[in-house]
Amino acid sequence: MAPAHLVKSEETPLTPDREEAREWVLGELSRREYQESKPSWFDQLAADFWDWLTSLEITATDGQQGIGLLLLTLAVAAVIVTAFIVFGRPALARRTRISATIFGDDDARTAAQMRSAAQSAAAQGRWSDAVLDLFRAMARDLAHRAVVTIAPGTTAQAFSARASSAFPASTTDLAKAAEIFDSVRYLDHEGTREQYDALLRLDQEIQKQKPLLPGHDRMTAGAESGGRS
Numbered sequence: 381m382a383p384a385h386l387v388k389s390e391e392t393p394l395t396p397d398r399e400e401a402r403e404w405v406l407g408e409l410s411r412r413e414y415q416e417s418k419p420s421w422f423d424q425l426a427a428d429f430w431d432w433l434t435s436l437e438i439t440a441t442d443g444q445q446g447i448g449l450l451l452l453t454l455a456v457a458a459v460i461v462t463a464f465i466v467f468g469r470p471a472l473a474r475r476t477r478i479s480a481t482i483f484g485d486d487d488a489r490t491a492a493q494m495r496s497a498a499q500s501a502a503a504q505g506r507w508s509d510a511v512l513d514l515f516r517a518m519a520r521d522l523a524h525r526a527v528v529t530i531a532p533g534t535t536a537q538a539f540s541a542r543a544s545s546a547f548p549a550s551t552t553d554l555a556k557a558a559e560i561f562d563s564v565r566y567l568d569h570e571g572t573r574e575q576y577d578a579l580l581r582l583d584q585e586i587q588k589q590k591p592l593l594p595g596h597d598r599m600t601a602g603a604e605s606g607g608r609s
Contacts, residue, residue: 482519482536482561491521495583498576508564508571514579515561518586522546527591536561546591553582 494517501509519539523530528542540558544551563569
């Protein structure tokens with residue numbers, strides 16, 4: 381019997397000719413659940429290599445066998461290193477580039493403009509855009525106020541850590557905000573109204589707080605000491 385999703389109506393003939401049967405089979409196998417269960421080409425390559433490796437038979441004297449095993453071990457190590465260079469390093473580089481920037485290369489908007497864009501996106505139900513722009517507005521605002529330093533390459537996580545030093549009471553919320561930004565920006569998760577509301581509360585709280593800047597404690601202590609003398 382043909383797959384249920386391929387039967388268009390009760391009138392569709394259930395005795396296909398050879399070409400129709402072939403199309404049915406190909407259509408069924410192209411479904412996502414079948415494709416996701418297939419081993420990757422790298423899995424297949426590794427399996428083929430292991431089959432070849434286990435098929436080798438070394439029949440020689442003890443000394444020759446030891447040399448053969450050594451050469452075989454070196455060959456395996458070379459394959460592993462080559463695979464890492466070809467596949468591992470580019471993937472690592474891509475992850476580094478992906479998490480490298482909060483702002484786009486040509487994003488010169490002010491914090492106020494970003495907040496306005498976030499509000500507009502939220503009003504239209506575009507929660508992903510609203511979340512991203514609001515997080516960027518917080519980062520741009522704190523950088524403008526010299527509370528944190530943001531340079532090309534600053535990640536959301538790095539910004540969160542630096543902002544937490546200035547606003548220790550908001551450490552947990554800042555960490556969650558960075559996770560939200562990364563999940564929407566780099567993992568293609570859809571932003572939600574709840575996430576936007578959480579970022580909005582955090583933004584408002586930070587604007588009300590007085591940042592704890594480096595040297596603040598020393599300046600306060602010096603002022604108090606001078607007042608007592």
